Amino acid sequence: MIWIFKYKKSCKWFGIAVVRMILVFCLCYALVHVPAAFAQEAVPDVWTGPEAVQFALKNNPDAQIALKRIASSAAAIKEAKAAFYPQLGVQAGYSRTNNPMYSFGNILNQGVFSNSIDFNDPGETDDLQFMLQLTYRIYNGGRHQAGVEAANAREKAAILQEEAVKNSLGFAVVKSFFNIAQARANLRARQAAVQAIDASMQVARARFEQGDLLKQELLNLEVQQAVAGENLIQAQHGLDLTKQSLLNVLGLTGNQVDINLAQTPLQAVPNQPDFKNRSEIKAMQFLIQAKQAGLRQAQSGYYPTADAFGSYQVDKGFEIGSGSGDSWMAGIRVNMTLFDGKQTGARVQQASIALGQAKDELRKMELAYALETRQAVLNLDQTEKRVRVTEKMVAFAQESARLFRERFKAGLVLSSELIDTENRLTEARVRHALANAEHRIAVANLRRACGLRQYADYSSSQMN
Incomplete structure (x- = not known):
């Protein structure tokens, strides 16, 4: 009976030990794998503009730093209120x-x-x-009350500063996004130039073999072919650099990124551009309130x-x-x-000077943002006109190149004239691509200057 009792007791402790080991294993697995699963956010293979902006606002380090600044301000309010207990x-x-x-x-x-x-x-x-x-x-x-008011004002300023960070970050994403679009269009233009000069080279060699083309003319085309190849390499390099820029603002690493320009909507242009709604202005106004409360704190020493x-x-x-x-x-x-020893007087003087500096800083910001908004409006108007002009330029250059290619086949124009025509077509395409990209960037810049979010009126359901 004693042996049976010991055997049952041993089985009991062995079972408890096994259960504990299983629980510890499950806990360790959860600590290692579950947070990582929650931390990883799905990364699209192809990005639209709104998707890129939303992703950057969640994952860019600047956005995370702004959130932590708000949390620190909330803790400062709790510290200030502790004086009333x-x-x-x-x-x-x-x-x-x-x-x-x-x-x-x-x-x-x-x-x-x-x-x-x-x-x-x-x-x-x-x-x-x-x-x-x-x-x-x-x-x-009134020192404690002024401390609470100062802490509250700083928290509101931190929240508005976070909004300002998001506005700047959103504009950086849009700028990088359309820089990729422009670089991609530039690459296509350079590829078309290479294809065109290759086709012309075939015609030139055929004419040279028939004795209908001078060696110098053939050499001119070969030099242009090499130049077009070099331009293509530079265009590819430029596209790679713009992709790295977008990855950086998204808070990602790697070298692969692609954009979907067709599914990226046009942003609305502000009807009445005004900088007074910018988060930076409102944040500075709350910081002035904090400085005023700081002055009252210093005066409480009397x-x-x-x-x-x-x-x-x-x-x-x-x-x-x-x-x-x-x-x-x-x-x-x-x-x-x-x-x-006039310590309180010195503190009051310092607080008063700090308040005056904050007011001067607000005035400086208002002047700078007024100029920035006006420049953004003028830049948008300029890009709209450039889009229309370059569109016509491309159409004329395409027709001119077509005619010159036909005449070159017939032996009616020199290779130098054909090269000039092809260069004008490539330049027109590059200019049009640049004008389109800069127009989209100009709209985003005007929204940023007015304190508006990028793609704020584009719902998440539209992005899916």
């Missing part, structure tokens, strides 16, 4: 002494006084003391402070009769600094 503390200690004054005090606190005690030499005493203290500042010249206090104390002795006793104390204390 009472402070409760407890003290405990043990001491021994033969100092007549302290020994006599211990005797009185412990309630063991007798007429036989010599006041001049009460002897050695000990004391085990516990004390509960409560203090509350009734008045401090006023007295008043504190209410109370304590409860227990004393226990072991040397004289093992006595014990308790006592309490409560009251109000008023402090007034009559002279502090």
Whole structure:
């Protein structure tokens, strides 16, 4: 029976150990794999403009830093509000002494006084003391209230600064996105130029073999073919660089990224461009409020402070009769600094200067943003005109190149004339691609100058 009991007990502990091991394994697996699964966000193979902006706002380090700045401001508000609560503390200690004054005090606190005690030499005493203290500042010249107001203003400024970061980040994404579109169009134009010069080279070689074309003309086309090849290499390199720029603002690493320009909508142009709604302006206005509160904090040094206090104390002795006793104390204390070496005046002066600097900074921002908005409006108007002009330029250049190619086949024009025509067509295509990209960027820049989000009116359901 004893053996069976031990066997059952061993099985029980073995089962408990196995269960614990399984739980520990599951916990370790969850800690390693589950957070990683939640942290990873799906990355599209092909990006549209709105998708790229939304992804960057969540994953770019600048956006994460702005969020942490808001959290820090919220913690500062809690710290400032803590001044309105009472402070409760407890003290405990043990001491021994033969100092007549302290020994006599211990005797009185412990309630063991007798007429036989010599006041001049009460002897050695000990004391085990516990004390509960409560203090509350009734008045401090408005310093605490000003601190809370300053912290609240800084939190609102941090929230608006986060919005400003998102606006700038969104514009950076749009700019990188359409730089890729422009670089891709430039690459296609360079590829078309290479294909055109290759076709012309075939015609030229055929004419040269027939004795209908001079060697110099053939060499001119071969030089142009090499130049077109070099331009193509540079265009490919430029496209690779713009892709890296987009990956950087998205907060991603790697070298593969593709965009879907056809599914990227046109953004609305602000009807009445105005910089006054920019988050930076509103944030600075709240920072001015914080500076005003800081000035009131400094001025509070001219006023007295008043504190209410109370304590409860227990004393226990072991040397004289093992006595014990308790006592309490409560009251109000008023402090007034009559002279502090002009320290308060210096603090007030510093706070006043800081407030003036903040107001000057706001004025500077208003002037700069007014100019920025006006420049954005003019730039948008210029890009719209350039799109129309370059579109016509491409159409004319295409027709001219077609005619010159036919005439070159017939031996009516020189290779230099054909080269000039092909170069004009390539340049027209590049200019048109650049004008289109800059127009889309100009719209985004005007929205940024007005404090508007990129693709803010484009719903997530449209992106899916």
